[in-house]
Amino acid sequence: MKNKFDLITGVAGFIGFSLALKLLKKKKLVLGIDNLNPYYDVNLKKARLKILKKYKNFTFLKIDLTNDSILKKKLNKKRIKSIYHMAAQAGVRYSLEAPREYIKSNIIGFFNILELSKTKKIKHLIYASSSSVYGANKNFPFDEKNSCTHPIQLYAATKISNESMAHSYSSLYNLPTSGIRFFTVYGPWGRPDQALFIFTKNILNKTKINLFNYGNHTRDFTYIDDIVNGIEKIGKSIPKVNKKWNPKKPNPSFSKYPYQIYNIASNRKVKLTKYLDILEKKLNMKAKIKYLPLQKGDVPDVRSSIKKIKNQLNYNPKINVEIGISRFVDWYKSYYNK
Numbered sequence: 001m002k003n004k005f006d007l008i009t010g011v012a013g014f015i016g017f018s019l020a021l022k023l024l025k026k027k028k029l030v031l032g033i034d035n036l037n038p039y040y041d042v043n044l045k046k047a048r049l050k051i052l053k054k055y056k057n058f059t060f061l062k063i064d065l066t067n068d069s070i071l072k073k074k075l076n077k078k079r080i081k082s083i084y085h086m087a088a089q090a091g092v093r094y095s096l097e098a099p100r101e102y103i104k105s106n107i108i109g110f111f112n113i114l115e116l117s118k119t120k121k122i123k124h125l126i127y128a129s130s131s132s133v134y135g136a137n138k139n140f141p142f143d144e145k146n147s148c149t150h151p152i153q154l155y156a157a158t159k160i161s162n163e164s165m166a167h168s169y170s171s172l173y174n175l176p177t178s179g180i181r182f183f184t185v186y187g188p189w190g191r192p193d194q195a196l197f198i199f200t201k202n203i204l205n206k207t208k209i210n211l212f213n214y215g216n217h218t219r220d221f222t223y224i225d226d227i228v229n230g231i232e233k234i235g236k237s238i239p240k241v242n243k244k245w246n247p248k249k250p251n252p253s254f255s256k257y258p259y260q261i262y263n264i265a266s267n268r269k270v271k272l273t274k275y276l277d278i279l280e281k282k283l284n285m286k287a288k289i290k291y292l293p294l295q296k297g298d299v300p301d302v303r304s305s306i307k308k309i310k311n312q313l314n315y316n317p318k319i320n321v322e323i324g325i326s327r328f329v330d331w332y333k334s335y336y337n338k
């Protein structure tokens with residue numbers, strides 16, 4: 001296995017980059033793929049790649065996952081152990097503006113990854129799902145045992161589809177797959193379309209912040225290092241055929257086939273206004289706020305259960321929002337010379 005790659009898709013993105021950096025530091029051989037699309041500032045993606053390219057054990061290929069023939073051609077001779085599929089068209093709100101991008105990257109792109117996993121006979125496919133799959137569900141805390149049949153936007157629908165598609169390959173080809181539902185990830189090198197990034201930028205520039213749902217959202221904000229630790233733990237735990245699964249009472253979080261679903265979150269519910277308060281204190285500046293109603297497609301409250309990953313994989317998130325926000329602001333100021 002020594003000369004086989006861990007393939008990370010979306011490696012120039014926030015989570016893919018952070019995972020790659022951790023694996024590279026552990027001397028793993030990492031093959032990264034990204035199409036460097038312009039959904040947000042491409043310079044930020046290039047800056048992340050510049051850091052990864054300093055490692056001799058890193059190889060980068062610029063490939064669009066929707067292009068099946070290029071994907072096959074470029075990976076033809078590459079030996080791959082596991083795939084960490086982090087590439088996707090992310091973002092809830094943008095799925096109302098550009099739904100086709102979600103079908104292309106999240107459905108066609110995901111299908112191409114499943115086919116690749118099948119032909120390369122990889123050991124484990126680990127892929128990013130999202131807390132948004134819980135949709136209209138209000139059965140708090142969100143547990144993997146809940147069925148996810150009521151998405152409230154297309155982004156969530158594509159992620160639920162990914163979980164179903166993965167199950168069909170686990171069943172047909174005995175492909176071990178683990179889907180990870182991330183809950184609002186934040187931290188250094190984060191995404192410019194996310195709340196913390198926009199709030200920090202606007203407070204420093206003294207411009208207004210749009211606070212939807214009048215700031216009453218609650219989220220299970222999860223610090224990036226806690227996410228990467230969780231992904232690593234899941235990566236090491238390859239799902240097996242499981243005879244304990246009861247087809248008469250089907251638990252959607254696992255299967256008789258090699259298939260698992262995990263939440264990764266901080267397990268701490270934080271109101272958006274509190275998140276903003278902590279940020280204002282760290283910046284020692286006050287935000288100018290425009291209060292607005294709930295946006296279409298937005299889930300007002302999110303709280304996760306992490307019992308499964310805690311009990312099965314001994315996962316313990318460590319970073320609270322005070323520390324996490326402070327680290328983000330320090331990174332933001334140094335990256336943008338503020």
Ligand SMILES: NC(=O)c1ccc[n+]([C@@H]2O[C@H](COP(=O)([O-])OP(=O)(O)OC[C@H]3O[C@@H](n4cnc5c(N)ncnc54)[C@H](O)[C@@H]3O)[C@@H](O)[C@H]2O)c1
Nearest residue numbers: 010012013014015035037064065087088128130182184185
């Ligand atoms: N960040 C969060 O809070 C969060 C929460 C829930 C789920 N997720 C999921 O986690 C994954 C990673 O999210 P992120 O925050 O790092 O997003 P990101 O946008 O920073 O990273 C995604 C990367 O994938 C690349 N990409 C997109 N489509 C591609 C394609 N067709 N071919 C090749 N590359 C492509 C993009 O260029 C980008 O660099 C995504 O699947 C996302 O939906 C993220």
